[in-house]
Amino acid sequence: MNRRWLLLLLPVGFLMVALFFYQRLQHDPSARDSALMAREFPAFEATTLRDANRHVDQTLLQGEVTLVNVWGEWCPACKQEMPQLLELADRGIRMVGVNYRDTREKGMSFLNEYGDPFAVNIFDPEGSLGFDLGVYGAPETFLIDDDGIIRYHHKGYISPDDVTERILPEVAKWR
Amino acid sequence: MAIIRTLAVAILLTLTLSAVAGGIEIREFDDPVLAQRYADLTASMRCPLCENQAIGDSDAPISADMRERVYLLLREGRADSEIVDHMVARFGDYILYNPRLERRTYLLWGLPIGLGVVGCLIVMLIVRARRNASAKALNADERARLDALLERRRSP
Numbered sequence: 646m647n648r649r650w651l652l653l654l655l656p657v658g659f660l661m662v663a664l665f666f667y668q669r670l671q672h673d674p675s676a677r678d679s680a681l682m683a684r685e686f687p688a689f690e691a692t693t694l695r696d697a698n699r700h701v702d703q704t705l706l707q708g709e710v711t712l713v714n715v716w717g718e719w720c721p722a723c724k725q726e727m728p729q730l731l732e733l734a735d736r737g738i739r740m741v742g743v744n745y746r747d748t749r750e751k752g753m754s755f756l757n758e759y760g761d762p763f764a765v766n767i768f769d770p771e772g773s774l775g776f777d778l779g780v781y782g783a784p785e786t787f788l789i790d791d792d793g794i795i796r797y798h799h800k801g802y803i804s805p806d807d808v809t810e811r812i813l814p815e816v817a818k819w820r
Numbered sequence: 821m822a823i824i825r826t827l828a829v830a831i832l833l834t835l836t837l838s839a840v841a842g843g844i845e846i847r848e849f850d851d852p853v854l855a856q857r858y859a860d861l862t863a864s865m866r867c868p869l870c871e872n873q874a875i876g877d878s879d880a881p882i883s884a885d886m887r888e889r890v891y892l893l894l895r896e897g898r899a900d901s902e903i904v905d906h907m908v909a910r911f912g913d914y915i916l917y918n919p920r921l922e923r924r925t926y927l928l929w930g931l932p933i934g935l936g937v938v939g940c941l942i943v944m945l946i947v948r949a950r951r952n953a954s955a956k957a958l959n960a961d962e963r964a965r966l967d968a969l970l971e972r973r974r975s976p
Contacts, residue, residue, distance in 0.1 A: 675869060781882040
């Protein structure tokens, strides 16, 4: 009865666990799938950032594949991803902003300074739309298909690589 | 000495004050049951932004928003399960410290029980194998001799 080979299980098991943990180390622990994936964009009623008299609701996001970017003047990563968002708009993708927990004044000065890729900006000073979207830290970006269904969620900063490797393929998929 | 002591008191005071200012708001409830439910709910949900902190302990803005929502829903008279559903619908299962028992969590809940059962089986097999091995280790002659020896010792 020679069962010494059973001892091999120890290093093999150790390696498997180590590999698992190592792989998890590469992940951003705060990034995870949105709970709203494959669900309708939440109903809302708001005014736009530019015009306090213009009322918008969820129908704003129907009829065309749209990228919804949640941003705020107070958010440094939002400033860094603006060039990427401008590029996406240049490629003919419809962009809608959610100005999250901000003031009109600060939001407008942000757009004047960093550029405005957005067709419309939904003004969300209390963060109520952000809450219904499950936003827990700007920037976050959602891809909405032409039926108003959330199809993709990007948590955090969109790098130039993310544009070509993630965002554009997702947009192409749902167009 | 006096200067040092005054300084120490001043530092401690500043620290306490800043802790209070940056800390978590206190909510008043007329009904102690409601207060307890609020405490339990905010302790049972995990802040989506910070790592492993309950929304009741966290000073992240999103935790403050979530506490506010829990408070409002409690005031509206919603049940605990409704409030938890409300949050999970927005922030996902991640916020539950106690994951629900459903298809994708069967492995999570079942694994400890499964491993326990497998462990018991392995121990049983080992014990049985040892018992058989020790029984087989003696042939008929040896067994007879052993019996005789035991017999001799038992009746001196």
